[in-house]
Amino acid sequence: MNNKLNIGLIGLGTVGQGVVKVLSSYDDIEIVSCAVKDLNKKRDVEVKNLTTDVYSIVNNPEIDVIVEVAGGVWVLEPLLTAIKNKKHIVTANKELLARHGAQLFDCARENNAAILFEASVAGGIPIIQAIKTSLKANNFDCVAGILNGTTNYILTKMEEDNLSYDDCLKNAQKLGYAETDPTNDVEGYDAMYKIALLANIVFNKRIDASKIYCEGITKISPLDIKSADELGYKIKLIAQAKKVENSTDLDIRVHPMLVWKSQAISEIKNATNAVLLKGFPVDKLMFVGPGAGEFPTTSSVVGDILQIKSEITNSDAILPMQTCHHHDYANQISVDETVNSYYLRIEAQNKLGIIGQIGLACQSFGVNLSSILQKGINDNGSATIIVVSEDCREKDINSMIETLEKTGDIKVVNKIRVM
Ligand SMILES: NC(=O)c1ccc[n+]([C@@H]2O[C@H](COP(=O)([O-])OP(=O)(O)OC[C@H]3O[C@@H](n4cnc5c(N)ncnc54)[C@H](OP(=O)(O)O)[C@@H]3O)[C@@H](O)[C@H]2O)c1
The missing domain is CATH 3.30.360.10 (Dihydrodipicolinate Reductase; domain 2)
Structure with a gap:
């Protein structure tokens, strides 16, 4: 390629308009065409070749990089087409990558294309x-x-x-x-x-x-x-x-x-x-x-565009560090197997022996408590008791809660894990 980078933009909403504004100060980067849903919508920026036909962009041989800032998983097929046409991708689309990343990154590797996605996590944080x-x-x-x-x-x-x-x-x-x-x-x-x-x-x-x-x-x-x-x-x-x-x-x-x-x-x-x-x-x-907003997110999108530009201008290829090399899936444990300390908000009848019942249930499931808090009796006669446990297994605390609730006198209204 020559020193000019041609962009095909998909999406001209909050982030897309920020990208257009920031790229307007770069003489060597041009937005060749942009896809939107509604051609008549009023926008802050003007872009040439506005279209609703996303395939006219991903199949345009003039375009080097597709910048996808539309959102949603509908863009999967257009982006796969773009990659097969040897275009690099910059995207802010976390849902698409989290759900269909394997397919996209496999396709990118086969076609020596890069997918950069800095804006998809934590907006402006690099x-x-x-x-x-x-x-x-x-x-x-x-x-x-x-x-x-x-x-x-x-x-x-x-x-x-x-x-x-x-x-x-x-x-x-x-x-x-x-x-x-x-x-x-x-x-x-x-x-x-x-x-x-x-x-x-x-x-x-x-x-x-x-x-x-x-x-x-x-x-x-x-x-x-x-x-x-x-x-x-x-x-x-x-x-x-x-x-x-x-x-x-x-x-x-x-x-x-x-x-x-x-x-x-x-x-x-x-x-x-x-x-x-x-x-x-x-x-x-x-x-x-x-973590979001027009300009912080644009900072990440344009950073990715400039990264691709600097690499392909020099070598026609993307640095290996920018591409995905792993194929194996992680073994992810279920939440039942996790170990945490827990905060429980308990609503109980104002009866003798309630604290004793909580203590007994904790003992049965090996749950140690580190704090317990009760401030008098509520207007409706119930008692709100807050307990914090030491580290224990999620399935044990759940069994303990089930046992407590079976008494009929105690309801665990909220369970929140402690960091
Ligand atoms: N907003 C943020 O702060 C932020 C932060 C990080 C990441 N992101 C991600 O960035 C992406 C864009 O977010 P956004 O806030 O800019 O969204 P947005 O304001 O809703 O803009 C979406 C754009 O995509 C266009 N579009 C939607 N469906 C389309 C279709 N079928 N064909 C062609 N164009 C279509 C819309 O066209 P019209 O304008 O004609 O409706 C609009 O221009 C999303 O993936 C989002 O998760 C956003």
């Missing part, structure tokens, strides 16, 4: 390239983080303003932090796709996203946040992937967690994202920054 290149020397034990800005915003507002989940969700929707249908964010699916991608490059294994345990924030109440606060914790939606001790199996999950206030990640507020890594020889790292 975590993918850091893991693939500067941190390549490391053997990682764990990657974890706050990977969804919407849920972190809701949890921050619940804590700071003492509001219910529903009220905070409505505010987040008004301010544009949450979509009209917030399911993907609040049920944890968005974070699940992102941790699948991170685990994939951190552990050099393919990850089956459908096997990742995923629980969102919809059951968190102001009472949980207040109780956690009294015990010295904040509540965050944490996505994590870690090696199981003395094994190559992986424990990957997304769920709310109590985080000690002394841990730096507890300070991550509002829509900010954070990624923690622990490995040898580097030890512990934390990356913090904007």
